[in-house]
Amino acid sequence: xxxxxxxxxxxxxxxxxxxxxxxxxxxxxxxxxxxxxxxxxxxxxxxxxxxxxxxxxxxxxxxx
Numbered sequence: 001x002x003x004x005x006x007x008x009x010x011x012x013x014x015x016x017x018x019x020x021x022x023x024x025x026x027x028x029x030x031x032x033x034x035x036x037x038x039x040x041x042x043x044x045x046x047x048x049x050x051x052x053x054x055x056x057x058x059x060x061x062x063x064x
Contacts, residue, residue, distance in 0.1 A: 008045045011037075017051065 014035065015022040028034030029044060035054040037044045 004048065007048045008040075009048055009051065011044045011046070014046045014051055018055075 009017070011022050011025050015025050018025075025034055026044075029037060035046050036050040037046045039045075
């Protein structure tokens with residue numbers, strides 16, 4: 001059974017989540033940056049759990 005954390009997201013869904021243009025995600029992908037993704041055919045797909053992990057790694061300094 002698939003959990004919500006295992007759900008695959010489109011590049012546009014991730015862009016909406018991060019509040020950045022989808023083109024930015026495409027540039028990051030070509031530079032080896034950004035959330036981990038898989039190519040499924042011609043399409044990039046992101047696991048929600050990988051996006052959350054990447055987001056958590058982006059905190060720099062300060063206290064939580």
